[in-house]
Amino acid sequence: MLKRYSILKNQFIGFCLMSFLMSLPTIVSASSVELGEQLVKDQCSTCHKFKGQSESRFKIKGPDLMWGGSKFKRPWLIDWLRGKEPNLYQEGYRWDVEQKPQPHVILSEEGANAVADYFEKHLMGFRVKKDAIDLSHFTELQAGFGRQIFIDHSCTGCHQIMDDGQKMGGPQSTTFFNSGKRLKKDWILRFNAMPPDFVPHSGEFVADVSELGLHYVTGFLATEGDDSFKFYEPWTSQHFKNADTKRGRTIYKEYCSQCHGAKGDGDGPAASGLEPKPAIHAKMAMDQFPLDYLYNVVYYGGKAVGKSPYMPYWGLTIGEQGVADVIAFMQDEFKGDSGASSGATAVAQKASGKCPEKRTTKKVSFKYSNKKNPLKPNASNLKAGETLYQKSAKPMNCQLCHGKNGNGKGPGGAGINPAPRNFTCSSTIKDVSDGQMFGIIKEGSPGTAMPAFKNLKDKQVWQMIHYIRQFSQ
């Protein structure tokens, strides 16, 4: 009886102090922490553990919280405790007992803040080192690598993520739809390094991922759904401001000419055995290629941008400055088909491509071939298709190869064999079905320069197909 009374009294004082302190939000009062501790004891410890050893989920009622302060981002934690966040376990935390997710205890704003204060003061997991992972140089492409590792290493077997607006994966464990809003980066890193340290005998999984892979997959989870995270853009860095074409020329000779040829004619000693052939840089208007694309293809290699793995990833060999230098060299040296003037490129772009065109493109798999365009070719879809084709598709837009007018003579078109499809040639294009186009855009055309655009949403691909068809009408 007495004990109960003192708890209530403590809570009351805590609340009064809290409202007073609301105007000084940076100061965490001792009594707010105490209130948090009390709330945790009274309302949470029947289901969660806050000290001691972690245990199998089959022996507990809710996730262990001994490391809650280093695990959760504060705004998410507060929203969760105020009942504003959806459940993380779609089939229930204890799916062996009951398959419905249970509604969670809800606290007042003051209570939630007090619990968060308590977490930050007393539940900083001893294993988690602050700033163990540095994401200040984390790029969007690297997040994409992390996502791919997440899929390749069966993580989606038990955790769901969003894929083109659809839930993907098995809902056994926590969902990661917005993990970047919920989890702190250093905690994710430490968890991923050895999951059984946190959740032993709970159906968890230890993956065989390299240290670099761990960095990527952790960065992916730490940024997923967090709109406030600013990805690093290496092509805006000091290395690019200091880029030197002379140094770049030397790198090109030492590393690139073995495939792309001494003069960029695509005739280096390795070229004869490669399909697709190394791009003929001498015929490409490199100065018209966006820096982010050039950076990604040179630093991370062909595969990273949906192209052939024959194009190696150079970042680890020549470093950040080397990549900047060789790009500066290429942009200075290679300005398009007939030499230096970009006027010549403009003329080439106006001329029409070959028609009818020799077309040796492989048929796409059954999964794609029967698809029909579900969208109407109305103004808004055509406009969206145009923007993607001309400007915004990643890792590179389509006009760079297929040309502004769809004739296959973009700034990169002439350096490529087989040539980019000429969309203006109706006698060739009319026999290419919607499903065929869809499959080639998603998967690329193996053995050619046509990249796989895996990151585009289905809807975006269909919008572009409507736009492309216009060129031959």
Ligand code: HEC
């Ligand atoms: C009746 C049991 C129960 C009580 C009482 C309870 N929780 Fe929970 N808690 C759960 C379960 C079950 C989950 C997992 C829910 C889900 O996401 O589906 C959970 C999830 C959480 C999470 C997120 C865990 C994670 O790993 O993401 C936090 C934080 C949390 N609870 C804090 C608290 C606090 C603080 C209290 C007391 C104010 C409390 N809980 C009271 C059962 C409980």
Ligand code: HEC
């Ligand atoms: C066989 C099922 C399974 C697979 C596969 C799996 N996990 Fe888990 N994961 C779990 C379980 C179980 C937990 C503990 C939480 C719980 O009890 O559901 C967990 C928890 C996590 C957590 C902590 C999440 C949180 O909110 O507490 C992270 C991070 C995580 N896994 C990452 C990964 C990664 C990365 C991969 C792929 C390399 C992966 N998991 C593969 C079952 C799995």
Ligand code: HEC
């Ligand atoms: C790096 C150059 C390059 C870029 C960028 C490029 N393409 Fe291609 N594309 C090609 C080449 C080369 C071919 C011819 C492939 C072949 O012969 O199999 C091609 C063929 C195609 C085809 C014809 C498929 C068939 O079965 O005939 C379509 C459709 C297509 N591309 C759409 C696109 C779209 C949409 C984009 C932008 C999102 C794009 N391409 C970006 C080089 C490129």
Ligand code: HEC
């Ligand atoms: C082992 C052979 C090889 C070496 C060495 C090589 N490349 Fe490549 N590179 C290729 C191939 C093959 C392609 C065409 C890939 C495709 O179209 O799928 C390519 C494509 C490219 C592209 C993209 C052009 C386009 O079509 O969009 C650039 C840029 C590039 N390489 C730059 C470099 C630079 C810079 C170096 C040296 C640091 C280099 N390459 C070294 C084989 C090589």
